[in-house]
Amino acid sequence: MTGFVFTRYPRFFRNLSHISTQSTTPFDDGRITHKLHRNSLARENAQIEQGDTMNENLTVQTATAQRVLLIDEAFGLGKDLLGGKGHGLVEMNHAGLPVPPGIVITTQVCAEYYERDRKLPSALMPTVLSKMKKIEERTGKKFGKSLLVSVRSGAPLSMPGMMDTILNLGLNDEVLHYLISSTNNERFAYDTYRRFVQMYGEIVEHIEGQEFENLIQKKKDSKGVKNDVELDASDLAELVREFKLLFKERTGKEFPSNPEDQLQSAIEAVLKSWMGKKAIEYRRYYKIDDKMGTAVNIVAMIFGNTGNDSGSGVGFTRNPNTGEKNLFAEFLINAQGEDVVSGARTPLSIEEIQEKMPDLYGQIINIATLLEKHYKDIQDFEFTVENGKLWMLQTRTAKRTAQAAIKISLDLVEEGMISEEEAIMRVEPAQLDQLLHKHIDPNAHVDVLVKGIAASPGAAVGKAIFDTNKAAELGKLGESVILVRRETAPEDIHGMIASQGVLTQRGGKTCHAAVVARGMGKPAVVGAETLLISENQARSGDVIISEGDIITIDGGSGDVILGAAALVDVEISPELAKFLTMADRFRKNGVWANADTPAMVSKAIEFQAEGFGLVRTERMFNAKIRLPFVQRMIISENTEERKKWLEKLKEFQRNDFYDIFLAAKGRPVVIRLLDLPQHEFLHAPASPELGELIAKKMRSLKEDNPMLGHRGIRLGMTYPEIYEMQARAIGEAKRQVEEKGVKVRAEIMLPLTSEANELARLRELIKKILPDSPVGTMIETPRAAVTADDIAKYSDFFSFGTNDLTQMTFGMSRDDAEGKFLVKYVEDKVLPENPFEVIDKKGVGRLMKMASEDGRRTNPKLEIGVCGETGGDPESIEFFVNEVGVDYTSCSPYRVPIARLASAQAAIKLKSETSQKKYARTL
Numbered sequence: 001m002t003g004f005v006f007t008r009y010p011r012f013f014r015n016l017s018h019i020s021t022q023s024t025t026p027f028d029d030g031r032i033t034h035k036l037h038r039n040s041l042a043r044e045n046a047q048i049e050q051g052d053t054m055n056e057n058l059t060v061q062t063a064t065a066q067r068v069l070l071i072d073e074a075f076g077l078g079k080d081l082l083g084g085k086g087h088g089l090v091e092m093n094h095a096g097l098p099v100p101p102g103i104v105i106t107t108q109v110c111a112e113y114y115e116r117d118r119k120l121p122s123a124l125m126p127t128v129l130s131k132m133k134k135i136e137e138r139t140g141k142k143f144g145k146s147l148l149v150s151v152r153s154g155a156p157l158s159m160p161g162m163m164d165t166i167l168n169l170g171l172n173d174e175v176l177h178y179l180i181s182s183t184n185n186e187r188f189a190y191d192t193y194r195r196f197v198q199m200y201g202e203i204v205e206h207i208e209g210q211e212f213e214n215l216i217q218k219k220k221d222s223k224g225v226k227n228d229v230e231l232d233a234s235d236l237a238e239l240v241r242e243f244k245l246l247f248k249e250r251t252g253k254e255f256p257s258n259p260e261d262q263l264q265s266a267i268e269a270v271l272k273s274w275m276g277k278k279a280i281e282y283r284r285y286y287k288i289d290d291k292m293g294t295a296v297n298i299v300a301m302i303f304g305n306t307g308n309d310s311g312s313g314v315g316f317t318r319n320p321n322t323g324e325k326n327l328f329a330e331f332l333i334n335a336q337g338e339d340v341v342s343g344a345r346t347p348l349s350i351e352e353i354q355e356k357m358p359d360l361y362g363q364i365i366n367i368a369t370l371l372e373k374h375y376k377d378i379q380d381f382e383f384t385v386e387n388g389k390l391w392m393l394q395t396r397t398a399k400r401t402a403q404a405a406i407k408i409s410l411d412l413v414e415e416g417m418i419s420e421e422e423a424i425m426r427v428e429p430a431q432l433d434q435l436l437h438k439h440i441d442p443n444a445h446v447d448v449l450v451k452g453i454a455a456s457p458g459a460a461v462g463k464a465i466f467d468t469n470k471a472a473e474l475g476k477l478g479e480s481v482i483l484v485r486r487e488t489a490p491e492d493i494h495g496m497i498a499s500q501g502v503l504t505q506r507g508g509k510t511c512h513a514a515v516v517a518r519g520m521g522k523p524a525v526v527g528a529e530t531l532l533i534s535e536n537q538a539r540s541g542d543v544i545i546s547e548g549d550i551i552t553i554d555g556g557s558g559d560v561i562l563g564a565a566a567l568v569d570v571e572i573s574p575e576l577a578k579f580l581t582m583a584d585r586f587r588k589n590g591v592w593a594n595a596d597t598p599a600m601v602s603k604a605i606e607f608q609a610e611g612f613g614l615v616r617t618e619r620m621f622n623a624k625i626r627l628p629f630v631q632r633m634i635i636s637e638n639t640e641e642r643k644k645w646l647e648k649l650k651e652f653q654r655n656d657f658y659d660i661f662l663a664a665k666g667r668p669v670v671i672r673l674l675d676l677p678q679h680e681f682l683h684a685p686a687s688p689e690l691g692e693l694i695a696k697k698m699r700s701l702k703e704d705n706p707m708l709g710h711r712g713i714r715l716g717m718t719y720p721e722i723y724e725m726q727a728r729a730i731g732e733a734k735r736q737v738e739e740k741g742v743k744v745r746a747e748i749m750l751p752l753t754s755e756a757n758e759l760a761r762l763r764e765l766i767k768k769i770l771p772d773s774p775v776g777t778m779i780e781t782p783r784a785a786v787t788a789d790d791i792a793k794y795s796d797f798f799s800f801g802t803n804d805l806t807q808m809t810f811g812m813s814r815d816d817a818e819g820k821f822l823v824k825y826v827e828d829k830v831l832p833e834n835p836f837e838v839i840d841k842k843g844v845g846r847l848m849k850m851a852s853e854d855g856r857r858t859n860p861k862l863e864i865g866v867c868g869e870t871g872g873d874p875e876s877i878e879f880f881v882n883e884v885g886v887d888y889t890s891c892s893p894y895r896v897p898i899a900r901l902a903s904a905q906a907a908i909k910l911k912s913e914t915s916q917k918k919y920a921r922t923l
Helices: 030-050 053-065 079-094 107-115 124-139 173-183 186-203 209-223 233-251 259-273 277-286 337-342 350-356 358-375 402-414 420-425 429-436 468-476 490-498 512-520 574-584 598-606 627-634 639-664 688-701 713-718 720-739 756-769 782-786 788-794 802-810 814-820 822-827 844-858 874-884 893-922
Strands: 002-005 068-070 102-105 149-154 165-169 295-300 311-316 328-333 379-386 389-397 448-451 453-456 459-465 481-485 501-504 524-526 537-540 543-546 550-554 559-562 590-594 612-616 668-672 745-750 775-779 797-800 863-866 888-891
Touching (some): 079 107, 079 149, 124 259, 149 259, 165 259, 209 233, 259 295, 311 358, 328 350, 358 389, 402 429, 420 893, 429 893, 468 481, 481 490, 481 550, 490 512, 598 639, 612 888, 627 639, 639 720, 639 745, 713 720, 745 756, 756 775, 756 788, 775 782, 782 844, 788 797, 802 814, 802 844, 814 822, 844 874, 863 874
Parallel strands (some): 002 311, 481 501, 612 668, 668 745, 745 775, 775 797
Antiparallel strands (some): 002 379, 068 102, 102 295, 311 328, 311 379, 459 550, 537 543, 550 559
16 A cells, blocks of 8 residues: 555645755754765766776776665765655665665766766666665565566655656566466556556656546446446456557557666656756756756565555645644555545545554554654655555655744754754745735635736735726725736836735836835736736736726736635734744844835834834835925926925925834834936926926936936935935934934935945035934945945945846846846856846855955944845845845845844854864864
C-alpha cells in the first residue's frame, strides 16, 4: 500500500515556503563538511579533464563511483548532493525505519550531463549496474528477472510534481510471467505492466498521457465500471497490448524489452526533466538556482497494488495550513502512489485508518513521531504497504502556510526541539505577505479573465472605474472601486487613495502604480498587457469590462477576475506578534517605514516601525484643493510672486507635518524636500483660466529627460524659497506638536545630491530655520556615491535611494526597462534578478559600500539608511545589514514585518558565518 499522511490537504502550493529538508542549526558545521566534499568532487572533475588518455577511463570510473551510492553508503552527505528525496531515504534508513534498498545518483551527474551536451558519463551505467547487484543481493531478486525498480527525481529543494518519475521499471514479457507465477496474482502483474508502459511512454517518449487514459476509459465503459480496480486481469492484459500498439504507432519502434536499456533511458529522462518547461517555470517563481540539478533515485519497487492488504498513502506530521499539532494521513487500498495523488479514487482518512486498520494506524503514528524527533520539523512523508508490511518511500520537510510556519516554529521552541535562532530561520520573510493582506478564499471558484504582474499583495473587489476623479468621488461616498488605468501618474493619487485596488495595462513591479499601492497596502495588478484599457472600458478578446462592472484583482497572483470573489480578512495574530518580537531580539539594525500620510504612519507603527525613513512631500502637493496654488507658484514670473503662492502652500504643508508628527509619537521622521520635476504638476490644469498660462509654461519647462533634469536639490538651488517654505512649515508644525507634549524628531533630506557644494549651500539655508534638525541627503547618483567623503562633510546622514541609484548606475529607465526587456534579461539569465526588486550587489551594491565606508571615514557619526524599494526585500536587507552596514532600512508599512524578520535572519546568518570561519581556521 502507498499512503500520504497530512493533517489537511495543502491547497496553496504556490504560496508555501521552501524550507530545507535537513534540520540544521545556524551554526551547523556539517555544511563545512559538505563544502569540503564538493571541493573533493571538483578536484576529481579537474583530474578527469586533465588526465591523460591511457588513464581517462579509470579516472572516470573512480570519480563516477563516488557519484553513485547505495542508500546505506551515503549517510552524512547533504541534500546538495543527494537531493531531497535521496537525503530523506538515507536519513530514514540510518534512523532504522523500513526503507527499500536503493541507489542515489548524485546531483554532480546532472551537472556533468548538461556539461557534456546531454550525454551520460561513459562509466555511469556500468557503475549503476554494479550497484544494482547489491540491491539484488539484499532483495533476493534479479534485475531483468524478478526485480523491478522506481526511477525518481530528487532536487535539493522540493519541487513537487515538476520533474519525472517512472515506476515498475524492468518489466518485460518474461518478468511478467515471473510475477504471475511468484505471486499467483495475474491481475496484479498485468496492472503493474500497464502502469509501466504508460509511464515509460509518457516520460521517455513524450506520448500524450491522455491517449493512454482514453484507452483505459474506453475499457471501463465497455465493462460498465467506474474505477480501474474494477478491471480484471484479462481487461488489463488487453490494455497492455493496446498500450504497446499505441507506443509503436507514436514512436515507430517496439516497446523496449531490455531492462538495462529501460533503466538508462529512464535515468536520462529524469535528468532531462530538470530543464523541462514546468520545472524551469517553478524554479523561476521560487528563485531556485538552475545549477542545483537533480539527483536520480533508483529504488526497489514496493507494490501497493497486490490486493486488499496493500496500498499507498501520504501524510503530514502536523497541519500544514494551521500548524496545529495533529496528524493527518490518507491511504488508498490496493493502489500505487500516483493513484492517491491523481484523486481518481477517494482514500481513507486518518480517522478511518484508525477504525478499520488499527495496526497500520499505530505504525503511522510511531513513524510520524520518529520523523519529527529526528528532523525537528513538520514532515511530509509517503509510504507503501505491500502484503501487510509498511515501507517508507520518502520524507521531506513539509511546505506550509505562513500561519502554520509561525505556529510550528514557536511550538517547536516551546517543546525544546529547536532554538529561537532556528525558529526564526525557518520562516521565509516573503511568506508574511500572506498574513498582512486580504486574500481570495481558497475554497471559492473563480474565473480568471487575464493575468498581469502581481505588484502589491492582497485582493480587492470593486467597481471598475476608469476615471481618477470619479474613483475618488465614489470612494469618498463609501463605494468599493478598483481604479483601472493604462498606467498611473502622480496626479492619480487621490483616485488611488479612494480605491480598494489598482489595475493597469502597463508597468512593472516598481512602476508608479506598484510603488504607491504597496506603500498604501493596497492590492495592485500591473502590466496586464492582454487587457486593452481605454477611457471607459477594458477588453480581453470578446469579453468587455464596462465602467461599474464588478471585478476582483489578486495582487499576490496577478489574477484579474470577473465578478466578486469571496475575500478572507486577515489580522495580525498574537502568534505573529510573538514571533516578530522574538526576531527583534536578534536583529542589529532598525526597521523604519516610508510613509506620506498620518494613516500610513499609524499603520507602520501598528507593525512596530521604529522610525520613518522617507516622507515624500511632493505627494502632498497633488491634492485637488492644493493643485491650483502649486501651479500658480510654478508659473510665477518672479520670486516675490512665487513666495506669495508658497505662503499659501505653507499652511497646507504645516498641517500635513503636524498630523504626521503627532502620529509618529516621537519617532524619527525623515522628510524629503520637494523632488519631482515641476512639469509633473502641470499635466492637468486645475482651472480653465490657468490652462493657457500652463501651456506656455510647459513649453519653457520642457526637458528631453526630465528625470535627469531640473529636479531635486537642483530645484532647491534654483528656487531656494521652495525649500525655505518647507523648512518653515516643518518648524512651525514641530513647535505646535511639542506644545502638546509630544516630542518631534524631524530630519531633513535633500534629494538627488551629486556635488558636495549643493548640499553645503542648502544645508546652511535649512539650519538657519531648523538648527536642531539633522540635515542629510539621499544618495541616488553614482557621483554622490563616489564622492561620499566630500558630501559627508555636510551631511548628518545618508539615505540610499536605490530606485534612482539603480536607474542611473545601469543607465536605464525603470518603467521602460521592465516593460520592454528586463523580464527577458532575467529569464535568459543575462541578469540574475530584476535589480529594481533585489539589489544589484556587484554594481549598485559596490557603490553603496564605497559610499558608506568613505562617508564614515570623513564623518564617523554618519547615520546610514536605505529608503528605496529594495529596503523591504529580504535578500537585499541581508546585503545592506551585513555588507553595507546600514543603521536602518525603510520600507512601505506593510513590509515592516517582513523587514523585521529579514533583519533578524541577516544577523543570525552573519553570526553563523563568523562562527564557521573561525571553525574552518582551526581545521
